[in-house]
Amino acid sequence: MKKLWITLTYLVFILLLVVPIVKIFTGAWQEGWSGFIEALSRKQSLHALMMTGMIVVIVTAINTIFGVMLALYLVRATWLGRRLKQLLNSVVDLPFAVSPVIGGLMIVLMLGPSSIMGAFFEDIGFKVVYALPGMVLATLFVTFPLMVREVMPLLQEIGSQQEEAASTLGAYSWYTFWHVTWPSIRWGVIYGIVLTVARSLGEFGAVLVVSGNIMNKTQTATTLVYQDVENFNVTAANGVALVLAAFSVGLLLIMEWAKKRKEVH
C-alpha cells in the first residue's frame, strides 16, 4: 500500500513537473547552441529581458518597503481601530482573488488615455498606460499581498514586548525597528522578496493588458514568449522561456534556503 502511494506520487511529479521542465531545456536546444543564441540575441529578446529586469527591480524595491511598513501597521498600530484593522487585513488579500487580466484592465480603465486621470497625465507628458509606469503599477498590484502576508505572522508571533522593552530603555521607533524588530523578521522579508521577484518575473496577464505588448518598447520576456508562440516561432519562444525557467528554478532554490533559515529563527 505504502509503496503504491509513493510510486503514484513520483509519477505525478514526473509527469506534471519534471518532464515539462526537461522539455523546455531540450526544446531550446532543438536547433543546437546557435539556435538558442540566435533566439536570445534578437533585438526584441534583449529588450524584453531588460524590461523584465527593470520591472523586477522597481517592483521588488517598492513592494518590500511598503509591504513591511503596512504589515507593521496592521499588526502593531494603535491608531487604527480594531474593526478598521480587520477590514484592511481582508482587503490585503483581494489581489489574490483578482484575475491578472482584470488587474490590468482596472489600470487601463483608471489611467488609460480615455480616463480623466490618464488624460491629465498625458497632458503633462507622463505616459502611464502602454508604458513602463503602468506595467510597474500592474505588477505592484499583483504582488502586493506577498510581502504583507509573509511578514504579518512573524510580527504577530514575536509579539510587541521586545519592542516595548526597547522603548523603556530609551530607544525610539527607528532604532527599535533596526536593532530589535528587523533581526527577527529578516528571513521572512527575504522570503517575501524571493516570492515578489518570482511573481514579477513571471507576471503575464496584467502586464500584457497594460503594456499593449509593443515590440522593443513595452514588451517583457513573458509577453515575448506569448508573441513568439502566436507567430509559430516555437524555438525562439523556447530560448526566452528557458532563461525564465532557469531563473525560476534558481529562485526556488533560494526559497528553500530562506524557508529553512526562517524556521531556525
Added chain:
Amino acid sequence: MHIEVNGLNKQFGDFQAVRDVSFEIERGHLIGLLGPSGGGKTSILRMLAGLEAPTSGDIIFHGKRVNDLPPQERGIGFVFQNYALFKHMTVYDNVAFGLKVKKQAKEQIRERVMSLVELTGLKGFEHRYPHQLSGGQRQRVAFARALAPEPQLLLLDEPFAAIDAKIRSELRTWLKEMIERLGITSIFVTHDQDEAIEVADEIMIINKGRLEQKGSPWDIYKNPQTQFVASFIGESTIVERVERLKGFENATNWPGTQALIRPEYIEIGKRSEFRLPSATMQGKVKHLHFRGSEWMVEVMVDDIKLITYRSLEKDVLQPGDEVSVLVHRAYLFNDNDSWVMENTLKEDPMPIHI
C-alpha cells in the same frame, strides 16, 4: 524618585481596567502591587511606564506631570513578565542596549555592563544567548538590562511568575537585597501574597481596578479595611450568624453581619490547656491534613466548620476527637462596614473577685 498618582482611570473599550486610583510613593521604597489576575495591576504599571496612556488622571514624577512623556524619556526601567530579552543578542548586548541608545562611549559601556554582569552573578555568561540560559538567569539579565541606564524608577511585572518554586524564593531574597543596596524606588506586580509580604516595604492591594488598601504588610494583615483585603490576605473561613460562637453573642446587635475568621485566630486542644476554659466551646475534629510543617485541622462546632493549624509538636489528634475550641477574634463585616471584634469572654469575666 517621588511618585504621585491622582485619579487614574483606564478604559479598554467597554472594560474599565483601572478605576480612580490615587497613591503616593516615597523615594527609595519597594512597593508590591498585589491582587488577583486581571485586576488592573499590570495596567497601572504600564501607565507608569508610559506604555499605555491613561484615560484620565495624572502621573507625577518628582512634582512634574509626565502623562505626555513617551516611555523613552521617563527614566524608568521595566522588567517584563516573560523578560522580553532580545533573543538575537547576547547577554552583553542585551545589557548594553540602553547605553548604546544613549550613544555612550564604548569603554564606558563596557565598564558599566561588566559591573552589572558581576553584580547580577552572570559573570562568564556574557556571550550566551537568552535561549542558552535558565529561567533564573534570564530574570537576572532582564534586571541588569533594566538597571543599566540608571533609571530613577524600576518597574517589575510579575518578576518571578515564570520561575520554578524552588529558585523563586532564592531570587526574591536576592532581588530585595539588590534593590535595598541600590536604593532605587521600585514597584513590582504580583498575584502571590507570600511574595508581596516577603519582599515589599509597602503593599497596595488592587481589585477590580480599585486600590483597596495601601500599607505595610503587617498593617494590612492586622487591620484590613475592606472585606476583600481581609479575605485576600491570609487564609480564612467565612461564618454566617457569628453570634452562635461563644464570646461573640453581641453580634446580634448587627443583623446581617458575617464573620471572617483566620486559622491563627483559633486555638484548639484539651480543655486543660486553656487559661480561660470558660471561653471555649466543645468541637469535634472532622478531618486532618498534613501540611508538611503543621497539621491543618477541620473542626466542627455544632454545624459551624472552622479551620485552624496545629503544631506537630503537640499530641496528634484523630478524626472524631472531642476538643475545646477558642476563637480569639473575628473580622466582622456587612454591606457598609467592617471591624475587628475580640472574644468578649477572653477578658476575665469577674476580675474583682480574684
Added chain:
Amino acid sequence: MNAIFRSRWWSFGFRTTIMLYFVLLIVLPIIGIYTQSFELGWQPFWDSVSDPLAWRSVLLTIRLSVIATVINVLLGTMIGWVLIRYRFPGRRLLNSLVDLPFALPTAVGGLMILLLLGPNSFAGGLAEKFGIEIVFHEPAIVIAMVFVTFPFVIRAVQPLLEELDKSEEEASYTLGASKSRTFFHVIFPSMLPGILSGAMLAFSRALAEFGAVVLVAGNIPGKTLIASVYIFGEIESDNPQGAAAVSVLLLTLSFIILWAVNLVQTRRLGK
C-alpha cells in the same frame, strides 16, 4: 521637545503615505471597475453579460475550474499525505519541487504544455491516433489549470497533518478501530479544513488563470474561450465596458470564494 515633534511629523507622514498607497493601489481600482461596468446603468451591463459568447465563456471557465479543482484535491491530498507520513529517498526534493508552479512564469508553463502535448509531439501524436484531441481543446485547459494550482491543496494539507497528534491515531487503534476506519473518522476530518481552503484557493486561481491557458486553449469563441481570455479579447477590440462587465461577474465570484476561505480559516483558528 523638538525631537518629539519631529518624530511625530515623521510618523504622521509615514502613516499617510502607506495608507494612501494601499487605498490607491488596491481599493480604488476595484471600486473603479465596479463603477465602470454600471456606469451606463443596468441595461448595458446586462447586454454585455447576456452576450452568448460572454456567459458561455464564464460557464466554461467555472466548469473546467471545477474539474481541475477536483483533480487537484485528489492529487493534493495524496501527495500531502505521502510527503508528510512516509520517509523515502527523494522526499525532500519532491517537497521543494511542489512550489515550482508558483515560481515558474505561467506563460512558460503554458509553453511547456504546448511543447509536450502539441500536435508535433510524441504524446500529442499518440493521443491523436486514439482520436483524443488535447491541445486547443478542453483537456489542455484543464491540464494548464491543474499545473498552475498544483501547490495549493498540498500546502494547505501539510501543516494540518504535521499538527495532527500521532497519539490520536493510536488512541483510535487501541479502541479497536481498523486502519480505514481510523483514516476516515480520525485523520480525514482533521485534514478537511485544509483540503477545503486549499480547494477554494485553487478554484479561484483556476478561474483567474490567463497566462498558461491562453497559449494552449486555442481560444475558439463559444468552445474553448475562457472568461479571462474573453476579457482580454474585449480589451483588445476596444470594448472596455464589456470587459468590465464580465470582470465584475468573475470578480464577485472570486471575492465570495476568498471570503469563504477566510471563514473556514478563522473558524479553524477559533476552535
